[in-house]
Amino acid sequence: MILKDVLGALRDIGKGMAVVQRAPRKGVATKLYPYELPELPPVSCQSLALITEADGSDRCISCLLCEKACPSQVIVIERKRNPDGKGFVLERFDIDLVNCMYCAACVEACPVSAIVTIGDFELSTYDLQTLKADKEFLDAQGRRAKQWYSPKHGVEYRDEHGSIVRAPLAEQPGGEAARLEAKAEEGKP
Numbered sequence: 001m002i003l004k005d006v007l008g009a010l011r012d013i014g015k016g017m018a019v020v021q022r023a024p025r026k027g028v029a030t031k032l033y034p035y036e037l038p039e040l041p042p043v044s045c046q047s048l049a050l051i052t053e054a055d056g057s058d059r060c061i062s063c064l065l066c067e068k069a070c071p072s073q074v075i076v077i078e079r080k081r082n083p084d085g086k087g088f089v090l091e092r093f094d095i096d097l098v099n100c101m102y103c104a105a106c107v108e109a110c111p112v113s114a115i116v117t118i119g120d121f122e123l124s125t126y127d128l129q130t131l132k133a134d135k136e137f138l139d140a141q142g143r144r145a146k147q148w149y150s151p152k153h154g155v156e157y158r159d160e161h162g163s164i165v166r167a168p169l170a171e172q173p174g175g176e177a178a179r180l181e182a183k184a185e186e187g188k189p
């Protein structure tokens, strides 16, 4: 019985070694992170960001829809009436990124693509307090994101002047390209 187990173990070790021997011939599939970074697809929900326009103004209109849509209730928004006219002024926008489950329900709920998904997966930290993201942090994430995604506008990025540009259809994800094309044909923005 023991001999049978030993032979079985040796056979399994041999199989494993054979796989290891064959691997280099297939080429290296892993990256030497953090020295080499993976290229993530544009529709990649690694974290969240708030988008500000080229002049620094908030895209967010303080409608609270994202806060209401969040199943984890990790978004806290405070706003006040705009003294200069209609609408609101955003006073606080926090997301507890520790307890966020990155479902992107907030992004789907946003009517103006102010909250978006980004591909920043390097927020790991020993201090969880740094992941209690406030507006300043979320704005900074939006400014440094190379590109971002929202269902309403698809993939967007900033040009060299800081203006927001919607990626061309060829760079939009499959279903998104078809949807935007159909909207363009209907003459909708």
Ligand code: SF4
Pocket (backbone or CB within 6 Å): 069, 070, 071, 072, 073, 074, 075, 095, 099, 100, 101, 102, 103, 104, 105, 106, 107
């Ligand atoms: S991704 Fe989901 S859990 Fe996280 S803030 Fe948005 S709605 Fe809430």
Ligand code: SF4
Pocket (backbone or CB within 6 Å): 059, 060, 061, 062, 063, 064, 065, 066, 067, 077, 109, 110, 111, 112, 113, 114, 115
């Ligand atoms: S991020 Fe979007 S959904 Fe949330 S309050 Fe601002 S405009 Fe409304």
